[in-house]
Amino acid sequence: MNKINADRLIVEYQQKIFGFAMSKMRDVDNAEELASNIVLEVYKSFLKSDNIANIEGYVYRIASNVYARFIDRKMANQHIDIMKIEYPVSESGFDCIESGETYRKLRREIGMLSNRQRAITYMKYYKDMSVMEIAKELNISVGTVKWHLSDIRSGLKEKIDMVKNGNLSVNPVYFVSMGHSGSPGKSGDTKDMFDSRLKQNIAWSCYYQARTVTEIAKELEVPIAYIEGELRKLVEWGYIDQIDNSKNPKYLTNMYITDVREDFSEELKIKKDVADFLCENLFKDMFDKFDKADDNWGMICPNNDKNYLKYNLIMMTLISLGDDWENWEEFAVKRPDGGHFIAYANVTDDCTKKKLDDKYKGCGYMFDQVWRDNRQVLQSIQYNCMYSGRSIDWRNNNPDDWEDLYSYISNGCEKDKISVNSFSNLSAKGYVADGKNQITLINVKDGNLVGTINNFVKTHMQIPEFVLEEGKRTDERFYKANRHKYPKHLEKLVRYNNSNSFTWGENIPFIVERMLEVRMLKPLTDKQKKAVFTVVAINGEE
Template identity: 80%
Template sequence: MNKIDADKLIVEYQQKIFGFAMSKMRNIADAEELASNIMLEIYKSFLKTDNIVNIEGYVYRIASNVYARFVDNEISNKHIDILKIEYPVTESGFDNIENGETYKKLRKEIGMLSNRQRVITYMKYYKEMSVMDIAKKLNISVGTVKWHLSDIRSGLKEKIDMVKNSNLSVNPIYFINMGHGGSPGKNGDTKDMFDSRLKQNIAWSCYYQAKTITDISKELEVPIAYIEGELRKLVEWGYIDQVDSSKNPKYLTNMYITDSREDFSEEANIKKEVAKFLCEKFFKDLFEKFDKAEDNWGMICPNNDKNYLKYNLVMMALSSFGNDWENWEELAVKRPDGGNFIAYATVTDDCVRQKPDDKYAGCGYMYDQVWRDNKQVLQSKQYNCIYSDRKIDWRSNTQEDWEDLYSYLSNGCDKEKISVSSFSNLSAKGYVVDGENQVTVINVKDGNLVTVINNFVANHIQIPEFIFEEGKKVDERLYEVNKSKYPEHLEKLVRYNNSNAFTWGEFIPYIVERMLEVGMLKPLTQKQKKAVFTVVAIDCR
């Protein structure tokens, strides 16, 4: 064929070739590269060939051959993205590409095969290799290849028309809140691990029922090749358990995942009742006694503002009701980076227009220590919620803050005696404003700082026994309304998370809300919000 005719034909088929490339690659950059390779091969072939009877079929055959080589070179049969490989079609033209629901289902089901079986499928049905050649290429026996092919054929025939029993592939979930109870490791916590929606959906898929990787893959309609690496990491880091040691083991998520799409209105009502009960039966008497204490029970803050200190008393009082860490050791998971915690998350999906009300969201309690010469010299306790002007995230509480604060306080609040960076950090956090410390301080002359922090209220007043009895009743009510919302295999964790309720930090915003309504508290200034619910005990010996 002469050059002029070849040029005309290339221009005529240019758009169709690019469309062919796009249908194969699903990616503009790869499609452009493939189209360029195809046009080069076709153009060279035109110049060498005369009297082509069926131009359409001729062009398509060359395009298919170039594509086959392109795929083979790119993936070398090892990491095959089946969603980018097209099922072989005839030379009937470009209009028949990707037609039919059966073909689409087949391609998805092939993507659910194991890595070995996907490779064998590709070699046999896409490259049309013989069984013997496949065996040599993969260094396995001919009998093994035949067994896999038989298993593949029967499996695909069974699955191709199966009815899906899940909608995760259509309406995947995502985590709106992630956190931990315990100590995060060097690599962070739940939020750092579940940095992709795929990981989140893997965990959710095997949350209520143990599933194999094949089950998970089918439910998400994501090829196993994409699932296995993420699943392996989630198992390694203790978020998902492998429950058996078979060739195709099952997996079960051990996190405490709350489905925000459930109805938690009864739980919210219980918490509001608790806030009302504690305000009337406990905090009213507590505040009256505190108002009479000229020394504010040893608590120090700017201007000895009793209203401000009462906010902190709310936090300190809950700790005095008991131990919210009971049975924690049994349920916490030790992570490879040194973390030791129970992982928490809250789930929603794209169909939920209204996200859960975060009015009562909180983060804490957060404890930090400062040591000097093998002696603990500072113990801090902090809780973050809507009434404190801090991010509701444990990351906003850093060891550097308490090191800087101790240096500032132990040097008589003289900014000239600490580094500029330390003073700047304290000022930026709002812990120091206009040269004055805003954090509530308790000077301890003897005794354990941790005990002082946790038992502060109990050390100054006797907590009535009926408060503890009421707490046990509330625990049982919360457990009864919540237990059906979580998997049976997490019964101990559900029981733990619905016990010692009166000690929970999450009651703080409910209690403060009630106190503001009835006038037991006055609103804080913006300056006070930066440091409220932050108390440090300092060894001043």
């Protein structure tokens, strides 16, 4: 744009810009400072741009972005919760300031409500749910809902017209759990990256359809200035893909997000069917053979407790039923900090009760190893669930634990031959108790430790072919039950995540639950729970 036209437009919009600034600030000094910043940015932008289709929307967008940066500086980089950001980005222009102020007032009032009242507000005014439906969804009485609505109406003053809007702007989601399949980097994994609700909502907003940064900002009703930096980081670390190179590119989330607000009753039924099938058609025969084995198939534990070893045998059996690591490579993302994994998260919102049964949750197979003189001397495998006495978090599986355990075992299990800190750590974890190693060991001489663990069951008995065939049929059941719950662009990843279902660690609590019901297993002691579902293959003698 030439300077003459730029000067003309600046004069034309000066008063509107100052009016915008006054509507946002509580005093003239701050309004004047904000207005001067906006004028400068608009003028510079005019000189660089040609053929602006909507001048008013263009100026208003710049004004909104400058305002967002202005507030950010005033807040001295304090954390800003998504529910507390008051001013939406709009392309509609300055004529909507009045209605915007009305909506700002409403959002400010909503933000001051309790979580329960905010949920009731959303359900009543945005989803048009009845009092009875709200009571059922939140598991509270009808009378309680009515009481809250009365209190809410008094606070919000219903003369303010409630305007329908996108779900995320009023009822933002949050990740109820996060994880990974693969190796976390130096900075951690999904949970460490998505450390704010704003990041979580950005990822969710462009999960089912590609969106520009402007569209994301509109969906969340958060100024673009707050979105851009977070989005850039999520793209850099491989959680969101930029799908084109235009001036205003679109973005699409590539991580595997499960909406726990969906109905997962069919998946739960299938997992229980898997437990029943494997108990009857695989483990019954396996346990019978194992009971007759004097050497416990080479597995060593305190007192050679066969019941305790059977718990670990369940984990080893599932691992032996298949290996799909090669296909994993197709979907795993390499992160800037050295991490290499598929990112997972479960999503819900304040208005919905979680529908996944947390009692079955687990932390999938965790492998670790110890090396000495360029030779692998220890390989570990561990799974955490409700039947293990450990935190269900991969961080609980610390590489230092296995270094300490190797030192302890290789020194004849004598605590005086390792450091006090190492022995204290092993004792605190429960891996050593009463002066004895509690971890299940497999001694390997001149062998492949990883191969020993992955193929442990196959070396002692043949897996029936009909069991493997049933596994393939079960994969299809899982896929058909779940494929509609995920976006189209993740179809191949959905297929991958619903394959090799008999090998899943998440089957373990279902199988154990069933075995305890039919008395194929006896309950573990508290001491055994600390070390169960942990097997170590080690080079050399015990």
